[in-house]
Amino acid sequence: MAAISPQPGGIDLTETSGWRRTKNQIATVVMWSAFALVLIPLVWVLFTVIQKGARAISWKFLTGSPIPPNVMPLSFPGGMWPAILGTLEITGFAAVIAIPLGVLGAVYINEYGGNGWLAKFIAFMADVMTGVPSIVMGLFIFTIWTLHYSYSGMAGSFALACLMLPIVIRSTYEMLLLVPDELRQASYALGATKARVTLSVVLPAAVAGITSGALLAVARAAGETAPLMFVILSTQNTNANLFAGANTALSTQIFANAQSPFVGAQDRAWGAALTLIVIAFILMLGARLITARFTRNTR
């Protein structure tokens, strides 16, 4: 335990001994080195992705279609637009499913569930669900959907939505907890129904936190590969139709190309990696800005 030894009947205000000060300094150095250690892989990976990916990025790369064959170099006509569109559409649709359902679920747990065992159980299970391996989600959708209704971007959205749902529930729940009870009580005192209170008072009060949590969940989903691997059937062509037909995404393209010996495929993998990081980064930045701006306002 700490070497605090108050003198009997008084507080010890003497200079800290040399050894104690050294221990403190060592601890501080260790903590800062931990941070430096964290910086190393981050800087390394970002540097590599930017350096190798920037070479591939061009207007043609981002908007061209279809995706060139693996053996073809970067200069071959076509680009990664099918994958970019796929990522945006599949993740977007997953967000449309998961965010409202997640918010409603958190509303149930926090506003309607009260002390009941069901609300507590659901909250518990939502936490457990965040730990389900993403490959299990993918296999699940493969078994119950793809085998019956064939491949589609929508199947990928279902898998991603299963992944996002518990994350949205948890972050929304935390935000709802922060809304002061006085707001609710004032509204009830004015005669509002529970639904009205929730929709018009509680949710708007927490909207900044909910949005930022949702954006982080979307950023996480945009980068996921395993849930999509078996359910969308990769393709080189642009498929704007989410509900039918094979589709592709940046994450699955990166995974498929990561081990390819062909230079063109590797270049495209790095370009796709850079694009994906930029998309996820924009979402994260948006989340942080919303949190910062609205937190300042409420203070």
Place this chain on the structure above:
Amino acid sequence: MQLRGSKQAAAAGGAVIAALALAACSSSSSSSSSAAAAPSGATTAASSASSSSAPVSGTINAAGSTFQTNFQQAAIAGFKAVQPGVTVNYGGGGSGAGRTALYSNTVLFAGSDSPVPAKDASKVPAGKTVLYFPVQIGPIALAYNLSGVTGLKLDATVLAGIFQGTVKTWNDPAIKALNPGASLPSTAITPVVRSDSSGTTANFSSYLVDAAPSAWKLGTASTISFPASAHAANGGSGVAQAIKTTSGSIGYVDFSTASASGLSSASIKNQAGDFVAPSPTSAAAAASQVTPKANLTFAAVDQPGAGSYPVTYQSWDLVYAQQPSANDAALLKAYLGYLLGAGQQLLTPLNLAPLPTSIDQAAVAQLSKITAAS
């Protein structure tokens, strides 16, 4: 990781671009002219595939053999010029996955390096017959990483010893006997094998069973239990990467991946007693010796003939003869017709080999068996 194969890849790329342009020009008119100069094995049967002339539109979903992925991707790009209204999606994923997708009707055709296994016969829906369309031939290279040694010569017995762990060093007398002029070091041999199920493993082991039956004890299957001393890697490109980074290693991997990775490949002794290096020509020579069964299945390993590369394999596209919709039948005939016709020219630049003329013609004739339910 620097890819020493970048020059080969660039050359391959240039050649495929040229072939695609050629194929596009020659097939853009409704009846393909024989302006498509035919390299050995390619056929002008494209002009007789009249089913490719009428414009069709729709989508073909397909999956299966990763051995076919490079060819399918190039063909899809070339086919766009022939039939702009057709979208073809080839998802890869492995021969097993492709066949499973075919049984559950989620794809129109499946790429497979081997015929439907007997135990899966019950999974084919009642009333459906599976048609086999061979589409490509390719060599399996024995790629190695041994500094200072080029032009390595090996035969089936030595290979059996290497991959069973009985031949342990490069200066083993059995290897020395085949390579009298080479200075072989005493480095330990690291065999590199596939850790996942693969048609390459199935065909390589089938070659060893054929050519060295007394020496090779591990049988033939998509997954072989190699001895623990073997270094396993996932996927053909994983094997190539492992060989590249491990000095003294040797592994079996399809030739196009091996050459794209810049690896040297050994010359293997064939039935005629010649040591033949893997190449599109030697693979085509092997394939030309094959007599397929009536359903067009065959095995191209261990073929006779002076220039035949003994570890050659093949891949088929599997289709149901009975198609529920007339449009699906037309789409399949158009695309498969292209693969068997103008598409065959795309193979050589990819370090694969086109089908021998007789097999190609038989396959084109089989297209008429794809019928639509009335």
Place this chain on the structure above:
Amino acid sequence: MSTVTKADPATPAGSARPLSAGRRLGDRGFALLALAAGLLVLVILVLITLSTAQQSANWFSTEGWSGIFSTVWDVQNNKFGPMAFLYGTVISSLIAIIVAVPVSVSVALLLTEVVPRRWSQPIVYVIDLLAVVPSVVWGLWGLIVFVPWLQNTVYSSLASFFDGVPVLGSLFGPPYSGTSFMTAGIVLAVMITPIITSLAREVIATVPTTDKEGAYALGATRWEMIRGAVWPHSQGGVVGAILVGLGRAMGETIAAALLIGSVPQVTSHLFAPGYSIPAGIANLFPEASGEFRSALIGMGLMLFVITILVNLGARGFVVRSTRRNKGSA
């Protein structure tokens, strides 16, 4: 998540105006909608369990209990013992935890105790950036850049150094490979650091300031304050955070699939290639059929159950710790 107690104020005392039928219906409808959304979580979990159990029934019945706990993975001869995959999952996750926990907890302490509020933003952004890099990009960078460096610079020298050394040699000696338990473990550590850091921060933030200031008032150095005031209060929660990180590392698929070596084996050598359950499913599922496929899904079910247990443990620790803090506030 802590439990919240509050009275239901939906019917305030003294309210004279009755609700109209329409408003009551709308209120009821919304309540049901919320309930349905909540139940959806349970429905999905149940469906996942049922479908994976059904698909793996073939494997369970063929192998029996002895087969389920076997390490023999021999596809050619139809032997599907999953223990080598489970071993790899556990080992790589343990390596990840051993590497990540000191770093994450240190950074969390840095953010809460050492760095003034104003300057904490950049550090938080760095942690966020770490979280935002997708796992497939970690895998791509890992495979192409990190693995060759590790194999040729780090592992080769360490392995030859420890070759033959009594105990450490069996851990760090040869055989070695760039893709291995250790490589996967290190990259997993980098990936779980943001989660553990942010959860640990939350937990440490609940430590009452009076305790901290009291320690300072007694003349404690910052390190002594941390040991004496912060740690006893937050240790349960930090352990919970660690368990969440562990669960996440065990379930990580893509980075492991690319980096762990793809060889199902049980070996003490940490630099040797191995396999983990999610990586095995991702790499082997496409070509699998019949009992092979059933075995892979069965392994997935095993992992699902294990991560549920780990998360249960994590929740238990966090709940207990925060409850204790609330009482002492």
